[in-house]
Amino acid sequence: MGKLYVVGIGPGGLQHMTVRARQVIEESEVIVGYTKYIDFIAPLIENKEVFSTGMMKEEERCREALRLSKDKIVSIISTGDAGIYGMAGLVLELIENEQVEIVPGVTASSAAASILGAPIMHDSCNISLSDLMTPYELIKKRVEAAAQADFVITLYNPKSKGRPHYLKENIETIKKYRNGNTPVAVVKNALREGQEYEIFTLDSFDDSNVDMLSVVLIGNSQSFVKNGVFITPRGYKL
Template sequence: MGKLYVVGIGPGGLEYMTIKAVRAIEESDIIVGYIKYLDMISELIKDKQVFSTGMRGEVERCKKAIELSKDNTVSIISTGDAGVYGMAGLILELSKDEDIEIIPGVTASLAAASIVGAPLMHDNCAISLSDLMTPYELIKKRVELAASGDFVISIYNPKSKGRPFYLKECIDIIGKYRSGNTPIAIVKNALRAGEKIIITDIDNFSDREVDMMSIVIVGNNSSYVDKGRFITPRGYGR
């Protein structure tokens, strides 16, 4: 019987992969993934058999990985963490009696947070603005509830050509519950080539530089910027 690893490769730089993730890929006979993500680990898989699909080929990839794992050791990869908007959930939904191991990775909000300071030090949540599988009205409800609960909010999939206004509308919703100087970090290509950082606030927010390779972190009512670092205090006595 084979083995199926569901691997989070982190933000894309090999130095940010876990040792376990590297070992699983090295052990695997076959690597399955979205073609652009496979390019990120090309050095590790140059001698491997590869099965790839384009964007929105998630179901096809997962079914193929499960099929191949019956007689082979297989890794199916996701950027970030496989259990955060990755392949882990779909693999488990489709699986039967396969030997599956999920290997965590550094998700986008953690990668971005490490660059800009310590914005996630208190209670926080992640919300995706992609409406491919979640109705936009439900997304907005989640944003409003998170904002009213004073959570730091990491926004995944913040802006695409098909939904150019969602991010600005959601920042406006958050602004009903936060002061105008609440910090916002926009991080594009966190911890990989082409990295770009913008630290702004609710009053001065612009989505002009935001795309699907970006993560947006909105602080809570205690968050602040000091010496260019975005900080959300935990409340330790000083």
């Protein structure tokens, strides 16, 4: 009898995987994933069967993982958390009677926040600017609603060659509801090789180094920078 694990491997550095994620990957006979993400865990899967594809093949990977899991132990991996822009939802939509366990991981907003300080100590939301799955008009509506409600906002998939202007447009929307000195941070390759970050304000924000390996965090009306650290206060009386 097989089993399928849907595993969030965290930001990509092996030391930031959960103990459970490592356990199930070691237990698995087959690993399924996007080629680049497979590379992140290469030291853990040297003697395992691997099924990998390039981008835009998510359904193919999920169907193959479900097929293989009928008589093998399989892990299908996502970076970050499997249930946040990962494979968990699609697997569960496709499932029939297979045994499935979701294994959570550290999502990009949490990874980036740990580098910056404590920017998401209060209410926050994640919004992807990719319009491959969601109409751009709906994305803009969500950004405006989050800005108006004073959420700390983390923008995933903030900028690509095919949509170079979305980030600037949505920053302009957020500026309608936030002061110009509101902190904005760009974190690239959070907690993995090539990590770098910059902290701006809404008024000084520069998106020239932002790409699909980045996340952008925008503070709420109470956020500030102290000694180079990005903080959103929880509201404790000091």
